[in-house]
Amino acid sequence: MITLRRARIADAVSIGAVHVAAWRSAYPGILPDEYLAGLSLSRHAAHYERAIRAGAGVHVAIASGFDLGSRGGVPLVVGFVTGAPARSEARLAEGEIETLYVLDDWRERGIGRRLMHCAAGHLAEAGCASAFLWVLRDNPSRWFYERLGGRAAAESTIQVAGQAVGQTAYVWSPIARLAQATSSAS
Numbered sequence: 340m341i342t343l344r345r346a347r348i349a350d351a352v353s354i355g356a357v358h359v360a361a362w363r364s365a366y367p368g369i370l371p372d373e374y375l376a377g378l379s380l381s382r383h384a385a386h387y388e389r390a391i392r393a394g395a396g397v398h399v400a401i402a403s404g405f406d407l408g409s410r411g412g413v414p415l416v417v418g419f420v421t422g423a424p425a426r427s428e429a430r431l432a433e434g435e436i437e438t439l440y441v442l443d444d445w446r447e448r449g450i451g452r453r454l455m456h457c458a459a460g461h462l463a464e465a466g467c468a469s470a471f472l473w474v475l476r477d478n479p480s481r482w483f484y485e486r487l488g489g490r491a492a493a494e495s496t497i498q499v500a501g502q503a504v505g506q507t508a509y510v511w512s513p514i515a516r517l518a519q520a521t522s523s524a525s
Contacts, residue, residue, distance in 0.1 A: 341445075343453055346397035346419065348388055353416035354399065355384030361440035369477045374500035396422040396461035400441065400450045417445040422458035424465060431492055431508050434467030451483060456521035459514055469512035476505035484509040487520040 346354060359378045366375060391397050400418040418441035425435040436458045441450050462470050471492065474481045485491075489509030496503045511517035 340403055341417070341448070341450060341453075342401050342403070343398055343457055344401065346387070346391050346399045348391050350397075350399050350416055350419075351388035351391060352380070352384045354387040354397070354419050355380050355382075357416055357419055357440050357442055358383045358387075358438065360442055364443050365478060365480065366475070369475060370504065371500045371502060390421065396458065396465070398454060398457040398461070400445070400454055402445065417442045418450045418454055420454035420458045422462050422470070424462075424467060425471070432467070432469035432471040432510050432512055432514075434462030434465065434470040434514065436462075436470060436472040439472070452487070452521050455487060455517065459511075459517040459521060463514050463518065468514055469510065470514045470517055471508050471510040473506045473508050476507050481507065481509075487511075488516050 359380050362370075362378055363375050387397065398420050399416050401414045402417045403414040418439075420439045421437045422434060423437060425431070425433055436455070439451060439454055439458070441454070459470065472484065472489075473495075474484060476494070489511055491507050492510040493508040494505065495508075496505055498504070511520075
């Protein structure tokens with residue numbers, strides 16, 4: 340069974356592990372192998388712990404039940420999303436979905452859609468009338484955002500490990516478009 344909830348401080352290490360695993364899975368051939376191998380679980384966990392303590396909009400997808408036999412039924416963070424009012428340097432809409440990651444073994448189950456629904460709700464409650472996110476241009480999963488009605492609105496290049504990497508911004512304006520696109524899974 341998958342449940343979604345607001346992240347707790349105790350989730351930070353698991354969230355960091357999902358982040359690292361998702362990058363290592365999604366970005367070979369897009370980002371340098373040395374960079375991906377050097378991703379730090381402790382650094383990511385500390386980042387998410389600070390965000391959760393600060394009250395950021397971090398939501399997790401938790402798997403529990405008999406399908407986790409080797410974990411003895413202990414709940415497992417299998418995905419997460421973060422959203423907040425847009426950072427000033429990247430403002431294409433009022434709210435920004437900063438991260439969305441789901442472990443490979445848990446993809447294609449509607450978890451990403453449900454997490455995006457949580458982010459849309461959180462941003463709307465924070466008074467954001469629109470939302471956007473950046474995705475690496477060569478990310479093989481960027482179609483997901485298009486299927487949710489995201490409109491490609493900007494292109495840019497960022498530096499990752501000294502390498503120029505293209506990215507695309509997807510926008511939902513009004514934010515109700517994102518909420519409606521994800522409502523069937525909530």
